[in-house]
Amino acid sequence: MRIAVCIKQVPDSTRVKVDPQTGTLIRAGVPSILNPYDHYALEQALKLKKHHAGAELIVLSMGPPQAVSIMRLALALGADKGILLSDRAFAGSDTWATSYALALGLRKIGHIDLVLCGQMAIDGDTAQTGPAIAQQLRIPQITFCDSVSVSGRKLTAKQHIDGGHQVVEAALPVLCTMTMPHDYQPAYPAFLKIMQAQDKPFETWTAQDIGADTSCLGLEGSPTRVDRIFAPPAREKGEVFEGGAAELAQKLLEILRQENVLKP
Amino acid sequence: MPNLDAVSRELMLDSLREYAKRRLPFDYLRENDEKNRFPEEILREMYDIDVMGIHLLLIPKEYGGLGGSTFDIYRVCEALARIDLGVATSVFATFLGTDPLKVGGTEEQKKKWMSRIANEKLLVAYAATEADAGSDLVNLRTRAEHITKNGKLVGYKINGNKQWISNGGVADILTVLALAPGGPSWFIVEKTAEGFSANKHEDKHGIRLSNTAGLSFDDVIVPADQLIGEAEGQGLSQAQAVFGYTRLMVAAFGLGAGWEALETAIRYSQQRIQAGGQLSEKQGYTHKLLVPHAVRLTAARAYIEEVANKLDGGDHGLQTEGAIGKYYATEAGNKAAEDSIQALGGYGYTRDFSPEKIKRDVKITCIYEGTNEIMEMTICRGRWQEHLKSRGGYYAAIASEMDALHASSPDVGADACACGLRALGRVLEECRVQKLTRHQHVMFSLGSLIAEAEVAAAMCRVAASKNPSPTHRLDRDALKAIARVSARESAFNLASKGLKLVTGSAPAGVGALAEGMELPQIEAKQHGNTADMDLIAAKLNEYFKAK
Numbered sequence: 001m002r003i004a005v006c007i008k009q010v011p012d013s014t015r016v017k018v019d020p021q022t023g024t025l026i027r028a029g030v031p032s033i034l035n036p037y038d039h040y041a042l043e044q045a046l047k048l049k050k051h052h053a054g055a056e057l058i059v060l061s062m063g064p065p066q067a068v069s070i071m072r073l074a075l076a077l078g079a080d081k082g083i084l085l086s087d088r089a090f091a092g093s094d095t096w097a098t099s100y101a102l103a104l105g106l107r108k109i110g111h112i113d114l115v116l117c118g119q120m121a122i123d124g125d126t127a128q129t130g131p132a133i134a135q136q137l138r139i140p141q142i143t144f145c146d147s148v149s150v151s152g153r154k155l156t157a158k159q160h161i162d163g164g165h166q167v168v169e170a171a172l173p174v175l176c177t178m179t180m181p182h183d184y185q186p187a188y189p190a191f192l193k194i195m196q197a198q199d200k201p202f203e204t205w206t207a208q209d210i211g212a213d214t215s216c217l218g219l220e221g222s223p224t225r226v227d228r229i230f231a232p233p234a235r236e237k238g239e240v241f242e243g244g245a246a247e248l249a250q251k252l253l254e255i256l257r258q259e260n261v262l263k264p
Numbered sequence: 265m266p267n268l269d270a271v272s273r274e275l276m277l278d279s280l281r282e283y284a285k286r287r288l289p290f291d292y293l294r295e296n297d298e299k300n301r302f303p304e305e306i307l308r309e310m311y312d313i314d315v316m317g318i319h320l321l322l323i324p325k326e327y328g329g330l331g332g333s334t335f336d337i338y339r340v341c342e343a344l345a346r347i348d349l350g351v352a353t354s355v356f357a358t359f360l361g362t363d364p365l366k367v368g369g370t371e372e373q374k375k376k377w378m379s380r381i382a383n384e385k386l387l388v389a390y391a392a393t394e395a396d397a398g399s400d401l402v403n404l405r406t407r408a409e410h411i412t413k414n415g416k417l418v419g420y421k422i423n424g425n426k427q428w429i430s431n432g433g434v435a436d437i438l439t440v441l442a443l444a445p446g447g448p449s450w451f452i453v454e455k456t457a458e459g460f461s462a463n464k465h466e467d468k469h470g471i472r473l474s475n476t477a478g479l480s481f482d483d484v485i486v487p488a489d490q491l492i493g494e495a496e497g498q499g500l501s502q503a504q505a506v507f508g509y510t511r512l513m514v515a516a517f518g519l520g521a522g523w524e525a526l527e528t529a530i531r532y533s534q535q536r537i538q539a540g541g542q543l544s545e546k547q548g549y550t551h552k553l554l555v556p557h558a559v560r561l562t563a564a565r566a567y568i569e570e571v572a573n574k575l576d577g578g579d580h581g582l583q584t585e586g587a588i589g590k591y592y593a594t595e596a597g598n599k600a601a602e603d604s605i606q607a608l609g610g611y612g613y614t615r616d617f618s619p620e621k622i623k624r625d626v627k628i629t630c631i632y633e634g635t636n637e638i639m640e641m642t643i644c645r646g647r648w649q650e651h652l653k654s655r656g657g658y659y660a661a662i663a664s665e666m667d668a669l670h671a672s673s674p675d676v677g678a679d680a681c682a683c684g685l686r687a688l689g690r691v692l693e694e695c696r697v698q699k700l701t702r703h704q705h706v707m708f709s710l711g712s713l714i715a716e717a718e719v720a721a722a723m724c725r726v727a728a729s730k731n732p733s734p735t736h737r738l739d740r741d742a743l744k745a746i747a748r749v750s751a752r753e754s755a756f757n758l759a760s761k762g763l764k765l766v767t768g769s770a771p772a773g774v775g776a777l778a779e780g781m782e783l784p785q786i787e788a789k790q791h792g793n794t795a796d797m798d799l800i801a802a803k804l805n806e807y808f809k810a811k
């Protein structure tokens with residue numbers, strides 16, 4: 001079995017502040033990390049690899065040359081090979097252009113049974129790239145998965161839904177986006193593994209290497225336009241009413257009328 | 265296997281910090297500090313090669329280690345010190361304990377002991393100090409007598425006591441300095457050896473998570489092949505050989521602890537409102553309690569990295585440089601911690617906030633691995649030789665380098681630095697002519713001035729470099745301002761303190777020394793200092809934002 005995990009380097013958003021005047025992110029002194037959802041997806045992939053003898057795990061990322069550090073992290077944690085798509089032509093790509101490039105990268109890797117992505121990147125929170133890759137590769141997708149398992153050519157995913165989860169099955173190849181538990185603590189490698197990762201295969205591919213049409217990349221290839229970035233106003237605290245069901249229903253009706261939601 | 269690269273080094277630091285976040289939160293450290301408890305389980309975990317394997321860094325690759333460079337180990341020491349200096353000391357004691365072996369061991373000894381240390385999670389201790397042998401090891405009393413069998417030397421019988429040995433009560437193996445018939449020599453002693461015992465864990469001012477204990481050797485028998493190097497009398501030179509390197513690691517401790525305290529104060533100052541505004545906006549506060557420490561600690565890092573790179577580039581010894589690094593960085597760290605308490609006001613004085621603990625912990629860095637007074641002496645002796653050898657040209661040459669630097673980078677304070685270095689050269693020369701180094705006070709004070717001058721020069725080099733090391737975590741504008749402030753300060757101190765020193769001790773007066781000191785120029789170069797401090801204060805707030 002061949003598994004690919006798409007990973008992204010992001011600023012540690014728990015340490016990013018928003019400039020109240022300009023609405024832009026203050027990135028000075030903020031370290032870069034492996035997107036936690038991707039970290040989780042990678043750990044799930046490593047679990048699969050452990051259970052499937054001979055399975056191969058490849059990590060793919062698009063980013064600047066510095067993103068080599070998340071590649072190494074993934075290799076130190078147990079991935080077999082890393083591929084970084086890095087080229088000035090990729091700079092400024094939105095989720096659509098990014099997924100175009102990543103899909104081409106995955107195609108170039110060749111046969112893949114399973115693609116795992118994080119549900120979203122914590123610097124953009126769009127949750128679009130994973131599904132868009134599946135679309136571009138024309139393979140099925142299952143989003144918001146807690147865990148996945150594979151038996152033969154069948155994948156079973158535990159998918160997170162409002163108020164619970166559902167179990168979904170799909171035939172390989174398939175793409176799953178992974179969502180992490182709220183108390184997830186990412187694994188970090190021991191020193192010896194980090195050293196050994198220096199010798200694992202790692203390649204950098206350019207836009208040309210993956211045969212990309214450069215007009216579909218970067219700002220030019222990105223349909224998204226950012227109008228304005230701002231911190232939403234803090235929500236006011238709601239009112240709390242207590243009482244029996246009938247009493248509360250009556251109260252609710254009253255409020256809905258007051259607020260002109262229902263005609264009196 | 266190639267050497268560790270910078271990406272790997274950063275990942276190791278990430279692994280270490282993440283581990284600390286989970287296993288060594290402040291409350292845990294505080295509790296162990298209060299109970300004076302050595303967290304053995306933590307150390308064993310850190311030495312577990314599947315969890316972290318931090319000790320592998322100091323073990324050469326051929327024995328199953330990672331063969332970390334001086335730079336790698338400096339970074340790890342700094343990161344450890346930011347977590348807890350007690351834990352850091354325990355790790356460091358293993359580093360120290362293996363050093364005599366690394367430097368002086370036979371191939372067979374290295375193979376046997378290094379591989380065991382790599383694979384068996386062994387804690388190691390380094391036992392030199394005794395009740396009457398501290399800074400000066402001449403009065404070493406612990407003895408190792410020959411045991412012979414049929415006229416052949418088969419082993420040694422060790423008798424004596426050691427004092428204040430880090431990991432002393434918990435180490436699995438110890439390297440012990442003892443007086444053999446052929447002179448001071450290092451021996452490897454296993455804790456299971458009959459006749460060996462450790463006393464209780466000392467009740468210390470700080471680094472209370474580090475086990476410190478006295479040791480007794482009562483007819484402890486070690487086989488002859490546990491004499492490191494299998495030749496007697498090499499002990500002191502084996503210890504000396506690594507001082508450049510080991511003292512740089514203690515310098516990294518001062519740096520890490522100092523920055524940890526300072527960053528705590530910087531972040532606090534943004535949240536604390538007094539007199540209608542944040543403390544971080546008040547010059548009387550920032551320019552006294554924060555900025556000077558950021559300047560000194562940044563300059564200390566510049567110097568430490570310069571020496572680490574030299575050692576990694578193949579320079580040997582660098583004892584004077586190690587002493588300068590240790591002296592300057594630990595004094596800077598100690599002062600930064602002290603002022604961080606002040607910066608937090610009443611909160612700083614309580615045990616609920618980390619500066620109080622850091623202050624107690626960091627003090628040890630001014631004492632162990634050679635006290636800072638011994639460092640002053642070592643620095644002065646080392647550079648005094650250079651001054652004589654070069655017929656007074658040693659600092660003139662560095663001053664010329666700074667002049668050249670100023671010509672290409674006019675905004676890093678290299679001109680002020682050059683004035684200071686020339687002043688230092690003149691002071692040294694006057695001390696030679698008037699034979700003033702017979703005063704120990706003069707010698708030690710010169711050591712301190714020399715350290716200040718050389719560190720300031722290193723800072724100017726960093727600020728002028730196109731790619732300053734990212735370890736500084738500040739942008740080039742900030743680094744340039746820091747270099748200017750540090751160069752001005754050092755020039756001022758070198759001239760004024762140098763003059764004071766000579767005037768105070770010279771029976772014949774100082775003659776024309778004052779005229780040659782460029783005092784008016786040095787004063788003129790102070791121009792813009794407050795504005796630079798303003799800039800540094802603003803940058804500190806930008807880079808170390810409150811959480």
Ligand SMILES: Cc1cc2nc3c(=O)[nH]c(=O)nc-3n(C[C@H](O)[C@H](O)[C@H](O)COP(=O)(O)OP(=O)(O)OC[C@H]3O[C@@H](n4cnc5c(N)ncnc54)[C@H](O)[C@@H]3O)c2cc1C
Binds near residue numbers: 430628632638
């Ligand atoms: C927590 C802790 C851990 C330690 N760990 C270890 C360890 O693992 N292994 C080990 O071998 N040792 C260890 N030591 C010992 C440490 O290295 C010594 O304490 C240190 O070298 C100073 O020696 P001393 O305590 O005998 O002080 P002294 O040498 O007596 O110094 C006392 C004071 O006199 C000054 N002084 C000394 N000599 C001179 C001089 N010639 N001229 C002017 N002033 C002088 C000193 O600077 C100091 O201020 C440890 C100590 C402590 C406190």
